[in-house]
Amino acid sequence: xLVYGGxxxxxxxxxxxxxxxxxxxxxxxxxxxxxxPAGRLFHASVLVRxxxxxxxxxxxxxxxxxxxxVVFADMWCLDTHSLTWRQIVTTKHPTKRGSxxxxxxxxxxxxxxxxxxxxxxxDLWFFxxxxxxxxxxxxxxxxxxxxxxxxxxxSERTFMVCGGCNPKTAACMGDCWTVQVCIPSHVLCVDT
Numbered sequence: 001x002l003v004y005g006g007x008x009x010x011x012x013x014x015x016x017x018x019x020x021x022x023x024x025x026x027x028x029x030x031x032x033x034x035x036x037p038a039g040r041l042f043h044a045s046v047l048v049r050x051x052x053x054x055x056x057x058x059x060x061x062x063x064x065x066x067x068x069x070v071v072f073a074d075m076w077c078l079d080t081h082s083l084t085w086r087q088i089v090t091t092k093h094p095t096k097r098g099s100x101x102x103x104x105x106x107x108x109x110x111x112x113x114x115x116x117x118x119x120x121x122x123d124l125w126f127f128x129x130x131x132x133x134x135x136x137x138x139x140x141x142x143x144x145x146x147x148x149x150x151x152x153x154x155s156e157r158t159f160m161v162c163g164g165c166n167p168k169t170a171a172c173m174g175d176c177w178t179v180q181v182c183i184p185s186h187v188l189c190v191d192t
Contacts, residue, residue: 002030002053002080005040013060015039017078036085037076042098046109048129053078054088054109059098065117071096075127093134097121099147105156112139112161115147120166122146124181143177157181 001020008014015038017030042065043058056075059065073096075088094100097114100121104110109127113120122145124137149164162176 002078004037004045004053004055004078005043005058007041013039013041017083030083033083033085035087037074037087038072040072040098042115043072044100044102044111044114046102046104048077048104048109049106051080052129053080054102054127054129056094056102056111057097057100057114059117065098065115067118069117071098071116073097088132090133094123094125094136095121097147101149101151101161103151103153103159105153110151110153110159112151112159113145113147113149113164115167119168120145120147137181140177140179143179144171144173144175146173149173154178 001022003018005014017033018027019030020027037055038060040058040060043055045053045055047053054075054077057072059069059071061069065071073093077086077088094111095116097116100114101112102109107128107130109129111125113122122139124139126135126137146164146166150162151159153159158178158180160176160178163173165172
């Protein structure tokens with residue numbers, strides 16, 4: 001199992017990849033990987049096709065994010081076999097955010113919600129891992145905006161959203177929603 005970034009017990013932000021040995025249940029830092037993402041926490045991550053770990057967004061500071069703070073809008077991919085990072089650069093992509101959620105339904109990564117320091121970014125994005133481009137979709141207006149929620153694909157066209165909060169209203173949700181979306185078979189890339 002691999003984990004990237006996060007906060008240490010001293011509340012320092014980590015830019016280290018850690019591997020958990022499932023036989024001995026011991027952690028080991030994986031060092032010397034360049035290039036690699038800046039240290040961060042509150043980023044979203046997902047495993048794709050059992051080999052590639054994608055991360056999006058996050059923040060380089062462990063305090064409560066304010067509007068003037070740095071929040072990332074970058075996407076990185078780690079090949080877990082070769083232990084090499086690669087930044088995914090596109091002109092069209094989601095805005096900066098932390099505390100978003102990601103899931104994978106081949107060939108798309110689904111990115112939902114997040115917080116940018118000013119408010120909840122309540123939108124839905126699909127990233128085609130083969131074509132390496134983003135496309136946005138509308139969300140049902142009846143679902144309250146949130147960040148720090150969980151998302152899980154329960155079929156090719158349906159995902160479940162559970163919990164989360166809205167920092168601006170101080171509302172924490174204990175609800176679950178199922179959302180059906182039209183996931184395109186191929187994302188039309190208009191990324192120049």
